[in-house]
Amino acid sequence: MVAKIIDGHAVARQVRDECRELTKALATRGVVPGLAVIMVGDNAASKVYVANKTKACSEVGLKSTVYSFDADTPGSVVEAEIRRLNEDPQVHGILVQLPLPAHFDARRVLGAISSDKDVDGFHLYNVGALVQGETVFPPCTPYGVQKMLEHEGIAVEGQNVVVVGASNIVGKPMALMLMQKDATVCICHAKTRDLAQFTILADILVVAAGRPNLIVPQMVRTGAVVIDVGINRLPDGRLVGDVDFEGVRQKASYITPVPGGVGPMTVTMLVYNTVQSAQRHSLH
């Protein structure tokens, strides 16, 4: 068996086309979806991520504005700006680019975002709502994975899903979202003993550990769907995921590549969450 490669760019294009149509419809009612991005400090990687996000927004017709602060800005100043944006009717989504400088209390800053503009889904209210299956802003990376599965017509109900990685932004919300869709979910992490005994049971294996080559063919069930969220830069400069792509590809039924798999979906789901938010606000 050789796996079908799920083309993240193609799925992302389709979701963006949908966003573009919704944005056009909103424009006829004088609404332009607005995203505010808060960036603190001078982190080079953050600058690249923010540039990607604002580019994706403008391609779909959203208005994005970046609010930059020096690294030594007091947290209270950033929180005050967030509270101002909470009240701005032209802003439908607010995100804080992480990581924040060390002296910031990230949870407090994220908590200042109004839960109905929290397009990253990191506010505690939305995390709790996710547990209950009621969140309006599913976190972008796991949401992107869910969209990819839907796009390929891969049913989740009753399937054994194993999520490798238990972070707050990927692994845990991913597990909750798939459990909500009636999958049987197992979460593994760095202290899991004998990872293979769990991964081999997976009908759908989602890997988000940040460890190149963590998943090799003998850990994967023949015909499994393998979603590789990992992004790792090797010493030779190559970008790879967490899965031995060439090996596992011979065994799986579907697989996502790195790059070109989950990556393009993450930014796209941010755009999607912002457009959905604008639509909800416009109906109030």
Ligand code: NAP
């Ligand atoms: P993270 O916060 O570092 O979390 C990694 C998780 O993987 C932790 O739960 C950790 O376990 C677990 N883990 C580490 N080594 C492991 C091992 N050997 N076996 C099993 N589990 C192991 O990372 P993250 O933010 O979730 O990101 C994970 C990966 O996804 C990274 O490569 C990141 O670059 C990538 N990513 C990609 C996208 C995208 O758009 N494609 C978006 C976000 C992240 P413990 O909890 O026990 O430490």
